[in-house]
Amino acid sequence: MTKIDTKSQATPRSLPLNQILAGDCIEVMNSLPEGSVDLIFADPPYNLQLKGELHRPDNSLVDAVDDHWDQFSSFASYDRFTRDWLAAARRLLKPDGAIWVIGSYHNIFRVGAELQNQGFWILNDVVWRKANPMPNFRGKRLTNAHETMIWASKSEAARYTFNYEALKSLNEGVQMRSDWVLPICTGGERLKDADGGKAHPTQKPEALLHRVLVGSTNPGDVVLDPFFGTGTTGAVAKMLGRDFIGIEREEAYREVAQKRLARVRKFDSEGIATTKAKRAEPRVPFGQVIERGMLRPGEELFSMNSRHKAKVRADGSLIGNDVKGSIHQVGAALEGAPSCNGWTYWHFRREGRMVPIDVLRQQIRAEMEADETGRRPN
Numbered sequence: 001m002t003k004i005d006t007k008s009q010a011t012p013r014s015l016p017l018n019q020i021l022a023g024d025c026i027e028v029m030n031s032l033p034e035g036s037v038d039l040i041f042a043d044p045p046y047n048l049q050l051k052g053e054l055h056r057p058d059n060s061l062v063d064a065v066d067d068h069w070d071q072f073s074s075f076a077s078y079d080r081f082t083r084d085w086l087a088a089a090r091r092l093l094k095p096d097g098a099i100w101v102i103g104s105y106h107n108i109f110r111v112g113a114e115l116q117n118q119g120f121w122i123l124n125d126v127v128w129r130k131a132n133p134m135p136n137f138r139g140k141r142l143t144n145a146h147e148t149m150i151w152a153s154k155s156e157a158a159r160y161t162f163n164y165e166a167l168k169s170l171n172e173g174v175q176m177r178s179d180w181v182l183p184i185c186t187g188g189e190r191l192k193d194a195d196g197g198k199a200h201p202t203q204k205p206e207a208l209l210h211r212v213l214v215g216s217t218n219p220g221d222v223v224l225d226p227f228f229g230t231g232t233t234g235a236v237a238k239m240l241g242r243d244f245i246g247i248e249r250e251e252a253y254r255e256v257a258q259k260r261l262a263r264v265r266k267f268d269s270e271g272i273a274t275t276k277a278k279r280a281e282p283r284v285p286f287g288q289v290i291e292r293g294m295l296r297p298g299e300e301l302f303s304m305n306s307r308h309k310a311k312v313r314a315d316g317s318l319i320g321n322d323v324k325g326s327i328h329q330v331g332a333a334l335e336g337a338p339s340c341n342g343w344t345y346w347h348f349r350r351e352g353r354m355v356p357i358d359v360l361r362q363q364i365r366a367e368m369e370a371d372e373t374g375r376r377p378n
């Protein structure tokens with residue numbers, strides 16, 4: 001299959017696409033080709049520093065994240081780890097690539113500082129507000145109801161992918177904001193181990209990854225997750241027709257992720273397509289309408305309700321009721337309005353009908369497009 005690279009930065013054939021790689025993510029990332037990945041989604045250890053067991057009011061034990069992979073001896077050792085994996089991630093990104101890192105108050109500020117130290121350019125911090133957070137059982141602090149995701153491009157100059165229209169469409173036509181209310185992963189989505197317990201303590205919801213990948217990647221892009229866990233990133237990438245690379249150190253999690261990925265099916269191609277930004281239409285000065293002889297100097301234009309009229313002048317300006325200026329300025333002055341779209345306001349008469357001058361602009365644009373594509377306008 002021929003890959004279409006939307007950012008003119010080719011994806012090397014040697015990449016181990018759609019695989020889970022075993023080992024330490026820093027070593028594995030350093031073994032992969034430089035500048036080869038479009039997006040990195042990272043859910044690193046949070047260094048939660050949990051001390052002692054936590055019980056609910058009914059005395060049942062909370063299944064907290066106390067795993068060995070989340071433990072660091074000090075902030076300094078966590079910072080070293082963050083520095084090293086971020087440097088490896090940065091090396092892997094294409095020049096126009098970007099990274100998302102998710103974390104909590106325990107680690108996200110340290111990660112954010114290191115991102116900036118290394119030259120990443122922070123684009124947004126997104127607050128994932130949990131619709132169903134775990135209560136604060138001790139009642140000594142606020143309920144911890146959100147996590148933070150930092151979205152950063154490789155550099156300030158990077159032409160990173162942002163599917164503005166697709167996210168707006170996902171949000172029912174309203175611009176997507178940086179606070180996302182989504183439930184934590186529960187019910188049927190939560191993967192279970194042989195004893196019916198959680199297969200992984202920090203499995204992220206697919207909805208979160210869906211939004212991230214729809215918003216910041218295109219079909220065929222390569223998405224790498226250095227802390228793959230149960231493979232949430234890979235599962236959503238596969239559904240959406242993106243290629244993934246997962247890295248995970250723990251064999252048990254790799255097995256869970258492998259089984260999960262085997263069950264996942266790619267959505268059909270029409271389903272994967274998303275709303276694209278409208279191509280900006282070329283600017284057409286009103287003067288061109290005169291130069292091309294579509295309207296003659298001295299010809300009269302009329303407002304929609306025929307209350308006002310103005311004459312066309314050879315330089316593309318109008319004069320009406322002693323007011324001179326552009327089609328927009330004269331329209332606004334005659335209406336006593338702060339602004340006016342002259343293209344839709346002014347009309348000319350043809351065969352007894354009033355025709356908006358915008359029709360002439362559309363005709364010029366169609367000719368420009370035909371010149372570009374070599375096609376004849378209809």
Ligand SMILES: C[S@@+](CC[C@H](N)C(=O)[O-])C[C@H]1O[C@@H](n2cnc3c(N)ncnc32)[C@H](O)[C@@H]1O
Pocket residue numbers: 023024025026043044045046069200202203204205226227228229230231232233247248249250253
């Ligand atoms: C917070 S969890 C990620 C969970 C994942 N997002 C999911 O939805 O299942 C972090 C994962 O990183 C793995 N990990 C920690 N340090 C690692 C390292 N140095 N190299 C590779 N994997 C590592 C852990 O085993 C753990 O599964």
